[in-house]
Amino acid sequence: MKKTYSKSILKTTGGLIGLAVMFVILAAINIILGNVKLRKDITEDKLYSLSDGTKTILANLDQNVTLKLFFNSSNPRVPVSLKNYARQVEDLLHEYKMANPRRISIEKYDPKPDSDAEEWAQKYGLNGQPMEMFGPPLYFGVVASAGAQEQVIPALDPRTEELLEYNITHLIYKTIHPEKPAIGVISALQVLNDTSPMGMMKQQGSTKPSWLAFQQLQQDYDVINVPADAKAIDPAITALIIVHPKEFSDTTMYAIDQFLMRGGKIMAFLDPISVVDLETTPPQPYRVPKASSNMEKMLKAWGVDYNPTQVLADMNAVSRIQTGNGQIEDSPVWMSLRQANMSKDDLLTAKLDSVMMPFAGTFACNNLSKDLTATPLITSSQNAGLVHFMNAQYGSEAIHRNFQAEGKALNIAVRITGTFKTAFPEGAPKEEAKSEENKNEQPPAGIAPLKEGKSAVILAGDSDMIYDRFCVQELNFFGTKAYQPLNDNINFFFNAVEQITGSTDLIAIRSRGKFERPFDRVIQLEQKAQSEWREKEKTLTEKLAATQQQLNQMQTQKGSDQRFILSQEQKQAIDSFRNEEVRIKEELKDVRKNLRKDIEQLGVWVKFINIALMPILVSMAGITFGIYRKIKR
Numbered sequence: 001m002k003k004t005y006s007k008s009i010l011k012t013t014g015g016l017i018g019l020a021v022m023f024v025i026l027a028a029i030n031i032i033l034g035n036v037k038l039r040k041d042i043t044e045d046k047l048y049s050l051s052d053g054t055k056t057i058l059a060n061l062d063q064n065v066t067l068k069l070f071f072n073s074s075n076p077r078v079p080v081s082l083k084n085y086a087r088q089v090e091d092l093l094h095e096y097k098m099a100n101p102r103r104i105s106i107e108k109y110d111p112k113p114d115s116d117a118e119e120w121a122q123k124y125g126l127n128g129q130p131m132e133m134f135g136p137p138l139y140f141g142v143v144a145s146a147g148a149q150e151q152v153i154p155a156l157d158p159r160t161e162e163l164l165e166y167n168i169t170h171l172i173y174k175t176i177h178p179e180k181p182a183i184g185v186i187s188a189l190q191v192l193n194d195t196s197p198m199g200m201m202k203q204q205g206s207t208k209p210s211w212l213a214f215q216q217l218q219q220d221y222d223v224i225n226v227p228a229d230a231k232a233i234d235p236a237i238t239a240l241i242i243v244h245p246k247e248f249s250d251t252t253m254y255a256i257d258q259f260l261m262r263g264g265k266i267m268a269f270l271d272p273i274s275v276v277d278l279e280t281t282p283p284q285p286y287r288v289p290k291a292s293s294n295m296e297k298m299l300k301a302w303g304v305d306y307n308p309t310q311v312l313a314d315m316n317a318v319s320r321i322q323t324g325n326g327q328i329e330d331s332p333v334w335m336s337l338r339q340a341n342m343s344k345d346d347l348l349t350a351k352l353d354s355v356m357m358p359f360a361g362t363f364a365c366n367n368l369s370k371d372l373t374a375t376p377l378i379t380s381s382q383n384a385g386l387v388h389f390m391n392a393q394y395g396s397e398a399i400h401r402n403f404q405a406e407g408k409a410l411n412i413a414v415r416i417t418g419t420f421k422t423a424f425p426e427g428a429p430k431e432e433a434k435s436e437e438n439k440n441e442q443p444p445a446g447i448a449p450l451k452e453g454k455s456a457v458i459l460a461g462d463s464d465m466i467y468d469r470f471c472v473q474e475l476n477f478f479g480t481k482a483y484q485p486l487n488d489n490i491n492f493f494f495n496a497v498e499q500i501t502g503s504t505d506l507i508a509i510r511s512r513g514k515f516e517r518p519f520d521r522v523i524q525l526e527q528k529a530q531s532e533w534r535e536k537e538k539t540l541t542e543k544l545a546a547t548q549q550q551l552n553q554m555q556t557q558k559g560s561d562q563r564f565i566l567s568q569e570q571k572q573a574i575d576s577f578r579n580e581e582v583r584i585k586e587e588l589k590d591v592r593k594n595l596r597k598d599i600e601q602l603g604v605w606v607k608f609i610n611i612a613l614m615p616i617l618v619s620m621a622g623i624t625f626g627i628y629r630k631i632k633r
Helices: 002-034 052-059 080-099 116-124 158-176 197-203 212-220 250-261 275-280 296-302 389-393 396-401 489-501 520-556 568-632
Strands: 065-071 104-109 140-146 149-153 182-187 222-225 239-243 265-269 310-314 319-322 328-331 334-337 355-358 372-379 384-388 411-421 452-460 472-477 480-485
Touching: 052 080, 052 158, 065 080, 065 116, 065 158, 080 104, 080 140, 080 158, 104 116, 116 140, 140 158, 149 158, 158 480, 182 212, 212 222, 212 489, 239 250, 239 489, 250 265, 250 296, 250 452, 265 489, 296 411, 310 334, 310 389, 319 334, 328 396, 355 489, 384 389, 389 396, 452 489, 480 489
Parallel strands: 065 104, 182 222, 182 239, 239 265, 265 452
Antiparallel strands: 065 140, 140 149, 310 384, 319 328, 334 355, 372 411, 411 452, 472 480
């Protein structure tokens, strides 16, 4: 019995030792695996991974950067949705630390009322917003500090989540690079609110704010407002943004030409019809308003063809708009361009998803100078063609009437690089008549005209695309103004600016978020239905015209006393047309019914896949695995 008891103790002791060893092994495995980062981001847009641009910027840091997250996490009044977003922000900040743990450190603060954390939040300039009338303020922002340099995101809005990574990376970049490159802006429109005394006099007291794109530009660059009648470009300017160069003088164009010859880079937004120009220019009696812009001499010298009287209409990029009489129509000249229209081989447009361009022009580079290279950035579909600007303003019906597709992609935005030849081979143009305002100004002397220069130019066929109304939506976040992108127009603008100023690392980040995810299949169905509708409508119109012509011929054959009496042939022709009209209208109804039916069937399939098919597949996989294990035993 004693032997049996000893065996029992030994067995129990061995079991306890084995259990202890197992716990030690599990703890060791957890510690080891806790330091091994094995993760795979399988989302389509890599939403849980840092962009290559962010990784490059973080890898090149030569200073330690501290990211400080301020959020009232302990406040029970904070909405759950906002707390969830704060956790996402915190998780993303840890991704930054993991990318460069030697240089990046994270600090988290809960700014409770009257605490040191709240005092620091106020010193940093974070916007504390009260959620209730007598409740404590809410702080939700990020501060980046590197030595004596500090940069702040005063408020993080969940509605602009698609820009979160860019904003944080940009925050770090500004902290490390506080210097601002000089960029010039010249335009026939008031894109900048010039606050200088001379500028205020010219604007006659106007307090109209700058376009949002240029407000944001001023945060990162030293933006210099170049007058539209400039005779020279400031040598400190390294890049020049030209917006709607309407009726610029040869003297001003020569200044721009010489800026390009000395290596300055240019981004130019031309326009056959500027909506902003039409809306802001006072009407003049007995005169058709001119709202087109051009750089004819310079484009001709480069070998670029651009016609300011032709507007691009793309039947595969129609936008649904409201006309002046309150009607809704699908307009092919208000183009909603998608991923298929963006160059996937160029860093500037590779990440763009959608761009809105109303009344855009095109650039043909078939006769480009041999020393220049053109890279298409945004192109039309093959189902696009050029229409006269007068027809474009009369609506979709006038456009469809004489529309002819080119059968090839047309360039809406293009980048040209290489050695440019001057558009003024004979030197500066002759002095133009001077107004009282600038009669004492003299052109710069002692500078020999340059004949050629190596540089880069980005051309876009629309200037309205960077106007606030066409690219952003204004929001109110706890009393603070925020802006939500409607499309990637702003992204295109800043990507291009960063490219012509040389800081390209940020380009791969800005366009990651997708505010709009279009139903491509539904769009294809609608385009197919519209094509069938137009074909049948054209048939009906032709029948009406043929019937009217037939009736006119019969009418001319009748005597003067029979002019107001319908003959038997006329009655038959009218009855025949009415029967044909009824038949075609029935077919048009069938087109609409089939479209709705196809879309509804597509919706049913999507619901079936999301709700039923995936659980069925998972269940089948589990059953199959269970049967397999049972057979193996």
